[in-house]
Every structure is written in C-alpha cells, then in structure tokens.
Amino acid sequence: MRLFPLRLRLCLISGLALVGVAGCAHRPPVQPWQREYLSKRAMQFDSDPQEDRFRQHWLGAREGADLGFGQSGGGCGCN
Amino acid sequence: MILCLALVGAGRAEANDYVVVRGAYYREASTRVIQPMVELQREAPGTGVDVAAHFLVDAITSASIAAGTAVDNVFTEIRDEVGLRVRKRWQRSDLALSYRYSAESDYWSHGVAASFGHRFWEDTASVRVSAGRSFDAVTANGRMPVCRPGGAQMQSCDLNVWFGGISYSQVLSPVAIAQVSYEAAYVEGYQGNPYRMVSSLMRYEHVPERRMRNAITPRIAYYLPASGTGFQLNYRFYFDYYPGDPGTRGAGDPWQIFARTIEARVYQQLLPSLEARVLFRYYRQNHAQFWCDAGATPPGSVPTAFCLANTDPPTGYPSDAVYYAADPKLGPVVTQYPEMQLVWQADALRDVPFLRWFSAGAFEISYGYYFQNTSFGGAHLLQTGYRLAY
Numbered sequence: 001m002r003l004f005p006l007r008l009r010l011c012l013i014s015g016l017a018l019v020g021v022a023g024c025a026h027r028p029p030v031q032p033w034q035r036e037y038l039s040k041r042a043m044q045f046d047s048d049p050q051e052d053r054f055r056q057h058w059l060g061a062r063e064g065a066d067l068g069f070g071q072s073g074g075g076c077g078c079n
Numbered sequence: 080m081i082l083c084l085a086l087v088g089a090g091r092a093e094a095n096d097y098v099v100v101r102g103a104y105y106r107e108a109s110t111r112v113i114q115p116m117v118e119l120q121r122e123a124p125g126t127g128v129d130v131a132a133h134f135l136v137d138a139i140t141s142a143s144i145a146a147g148t149a150v151d152n153v154f155t156e157i158r159d160e161v162g163l164r165v166r167k168r169w170q171r172s173d174l175a176l177s178y179r180y181s182a183e184s185d186y187w188s189h190g191v192a193a194s195f196g197h198r199f200w201e202d203t204a205s206v207r208v209s210a211g212r213s214f215d216a217v218t219a220n221g222r223m224p225v226c227r228p229g230g231a232q233m234q235s236c237d238l239n240v241w242f243g244g245i246s247y248s249q250v251l252s253p254v255a256i257a258q259v260s261y262e263a264a265y266v267e268g269y270q271g272n273p274y275r276m277v278s279s280l281m282r283y284e285h286v287p288e289r290r291m292r293n294a295i296t297p298r299i300a301y302y303l304p305a306s307g308t309g310f311q312l313n314y315r316f317y318f319d320y321y322p323g324d325p326g327t328r329g330a331g332d333p334w335q336i337f338a339r340t341i342e343a344r345v346y347q348q349l350l351p352s353l354e355a356r357v358l359f360r361y362y363r364q365n366h367a368q369f370w371c372d373a374g375a376t377p378p379g380s381v382p383t384a385f386c387l388a389n390t391d392p393p394t395g396y397p398s399d400a401v402y403y404a405a406d407p408k409l410g411p412v413v414t415q416y417p418e419m420q421l422v423w424q425a426d427a428l429r430d431v432p433f434l435r436w437f438s439a440g441a442f443e444i445s446y447g448y449y450f451q452n453t454s455f456g457g458a459h460l461l462q463t464g465y466r467l468a469y
Contacts (some may be wrong), residue, residue: 014259014297026199034253037302041354041422042309042346043250045258045298050118050133051462054103057137058112062455064364064408065294065317065338 097468105456109142127168157283158183173196177333188215203250210243214367219273264292283406292319307348315340332382338364360416368408369402408451418447440467
C-alpha cells in the first residue's frame with residue numbers, strides 16, 4: 001500500500017500551509033491586549049484532560065480507531 | 080502520590096494548583112462501568128515545577144466476559160490506575176514527563192511519556208512534540224492463554240506500544256484559533272481478547288501482531304463575543320496498516336481500517352456563573368480487511384482474500400484463516416454521540432454554612448447517549464465533577 005494516502009497528503013499540505021501563512025505574516029495576528037476571548041474554555045482544545053481520559057477509554061473499547069496512543073488498555077476484559 | 084505532592088512543597092498556593100474529583104457512569108445493555116477519579120496538581124513556588132497525580136478506579140460489570148459474543152457470564156472486574164506527571168515550565172517552553180500504571184486481574188499496563196511544548200511569535204503559535212512507550216501484559220482468568228496459534232500456553236501475552244505525536248496551534252485572530260496534529264503508534268504483540276472465541280471456527284481469536292496506527296486531526300475554535308458563544312469543530316482522520324510482511328499468503332494487508340470522526344461543540348454562557356456545552360460526535364469506520372461477519376454464508380458467493388463470501392461486510396472465515404476475530408469494533412462501526420454539559424461556578428454558595436467550602440470551585444454535570452450500530456447497542460453516559468483551584 002502507499003504509505004501516505006491522498007487524503008492524508010492533503011491534510012499534511014493543509015497543515016504546512018497553515019504554518020506557512022503564519023510565518024509569512026509581518027506581525028502576530030493578536031496583540032497581548034486582544035486575548036480576552038482566547039482564554040475562554042471554548043477556545044482551548046484540551047481544557048479537560050480528565051474528561052478526555054475517560055472518553056478515550058470507552059471509545060477505545062468500542063471503536064477501532066482509538067487506543068494505542070498512550071491510553072491504558074484493558075478495562076473491559078479485552079483490548 | 081501524596082508523598083510526591085508533599086515533596087513539591089507546602090508553601091503558598093500557586094495559580095496552577097487544583098484538585099479535581101470526578102465520577103463517570105457508562106451503561107449499555109450488557110455492560111456497566113462506574114469510574115470515580117481524583118486528580119491533584121501542585122506547583123512548587125518559584126521553581127516553575129509542578130506535579131500532578133491521578134488515581135481512578137473502573138468498576139466494570141458485564142453480562143458477557145467476551146464483550147460482544149453470546150457467552151452469558153456475569154462478572155465484575157476492578158481496574159485501578161495511577162498516574163504521575165512532573166512538568167518544568169520556562170518562559171515560553173515546558174517539558175513534562177509522565178508515568179502511569181493500570182492493573183486489573185487479567186491486564187497490566189505500564190506507560191511512560193515525555194512532552195515538550197514551545198510558544199513563539201509572541202505567544203500566538205505553539206508546537207508540541209510528545210513520545211512514549213507502554214508495556215502491557217494480558218492473561219485470561221482461569222486458563223493460560225495461547226499468544227499465537229499453535230504456540231505454547233503462556234502465563235501472559237505481551238503488548239508493546241511506541242507512540243508519538245506533533246501538534247501546531249496558531250491564533251488566527253482575537254476570536255479564532257486553529258490546530259493541526261498528527262499522532263502515530265506502532266503496536267506489537269497480542270492485540271486480541273483471550274476470552275473471545277470465533278464461534279464458526281471454535282477457536283480463540285487471533286489478531287495480527289503488528290499494527291501501525293496513524294491519526295491526523297485539524298481543529299478550529301471560534302468565539303462570538305456579542306452572544307458569549309464559542310464553537311469548536313474537530314475532524315479526525317485515522318488509518319492503520321500492517322508494517323512489514325503480514326504473512327497472509329498474498330492476501331495483502333489485514334488491517335487497513337479507515338475512520339473519520341467529526342465533532343462539533345457549542346459553548347454558551349447562560350448566566351455569569353453558568354455555562355452550557357452541547358456536543359455532537361459522529362464516527363464511521365470500515366472493517367479491518369481480515370475481519371469477516373459471523374453471519375451465515377450465502378450460497379454461491381464469491382470469496383474475498385480473507386473471507387468465504389463477498390458480502391458487505393464480507394462473511395465467514397475459511398477453516399485455514401490466518402487471522403480471525405469476533406470483535407465488533409474491528410467490523411464496520413458507525414456511532415453518534417450527542418451530549419449536554421452544564422458547568423456552574425459555585426460562587427453562590429459563599430454564604431451557605433458548610434457548603435461555602437465549595438464556593439471557590441466549579442461543579443459540572445453531563446449526560447450523553449452513545450448510539451452504536453454494533454451488537455453492543457446504545458449506551459447512557461452520565462458524568463459529574465468538581466474542580467477547585469486553590
């Protein structure tokens with residue numbers, strides 16, 4: 001099989017483009033005094049690691065695309 | 080755990096000190112899980128070092144030890160997990176080292192991980208790199224498992240995992256932020272369930288020993304100041320494959336699971352002290368290439384490389400199958416998960432006797448229903464928690 005399918009390549013290119021766009025700008029898009037809303041919980045992607053820990057465990061026991069990324073196995077008598 | 084936190088120092092509290100107590104309840108037709116958890120974080124004053132520790136218990140009651148097959152054996156199992164993380168922070172960087180240990184009567188797991196993050200471009204961009212390793216051992220209560228077909232019975236079967244990831248976050252505007260991340264894991268060893276039997280073959284399942292797992296996740300968050308509404312949109316694309324020669328006699332890669340997850344979240348400030356979050360998650364995956372449905376074989380059907388009949392999904396294991404499993408999560412899976420959460424800052428308890436001790440923290444409660452197309456059926460999820468920064 002091809003190591004990187006087309007969709008993954010598109011995602012990687014998108015990510016690199018994001019980095020590129022950031023690097024080409026002359027100054028940061030946000031100044032320190034403009035960060036009020038960025039501190040909201042809605043603007044943080046991993047704001048609740050305890051919730052994520054539980055979630056990854058039950059999703060890993062029920063779906064084929066989770067676990068193996070550092071979560072504990074077991075928990076249901078199975079992998 | 081307590082000793083480690085004590086070593087950090089009993090000085091004045093720092094802004095990052097907190098304690099979280101949570102309880103989670105998961106219930107589906109044949110399985111019930113109750114998980115209490117506590118986590119503490121303490122920062123050593125003036126050093127930039129903080130230590131976090133967690134302890135949780137999973138109490139799992141299931142009507143089927145094989146989780147998804149027709150075997151009716153009610154059992155209750157306890158899993159304990161402890162974790163410790165030490166983090167050093169500098170002005171724009173941080174380095175975290177963590178360890179966790181999970182134990183139950185038939186499964187033990189040790190995991191170590193390291194994570195390094197750096198912010199730049201006046202703190203509007205950040206990169207995080209992480210890597211880790213876990214060592215698991217699987218056995219079966221009441222008998223010694225056979226880790227490979229034709230092999231000897233062993234005390235336990237090993238499962239080794241190397242994992243790593245990189246993520247990049249970028250503030251796009253005062254109300255928008257984006258992130259893209261890539262995770263990979265190389266899994267080697269026993270990946271089946273020692274209790275689960277493939278009924279048509281009358282053998283315990285045998286799953287490919289090696290697996291390369293990959294996931295890429297772009298995310299974006301946007302905030303509407305006028306209404307106090309926040310939006311998050313997450314997409315996750317996952318794929319795996321067998322690294323090296325799969326030994327399938329020319330049939331090809333036995334894995335090749337492709338999965339897509341879309342998750343949308345809306346955060347709404349209802350009152351100054353009350354926030355609601357509504358979440359919807361949609362997940363879809365195809366079946367692993369070696370996985371065959373356990374249903375009856377239609378006569379005259381064309382076989383596939385791994386199965387007897389080319390149905391959708393393919394059906395029936397041949398008697399000389401190299402790999403075979405009855406695990407529903409390796410088949411075609413579609414799930415949906417809507418959830419509602421409320422978070423209440425408990426300031427109003429400030430003047431209530433006794434309860435005023437809780438007034439500096441926040442209570443949360445959530446309920447969700449997990450729709451599954453597999454034999455597990457739907458599941459109710461109820462989670463509660465209290466977080467106190469001190």
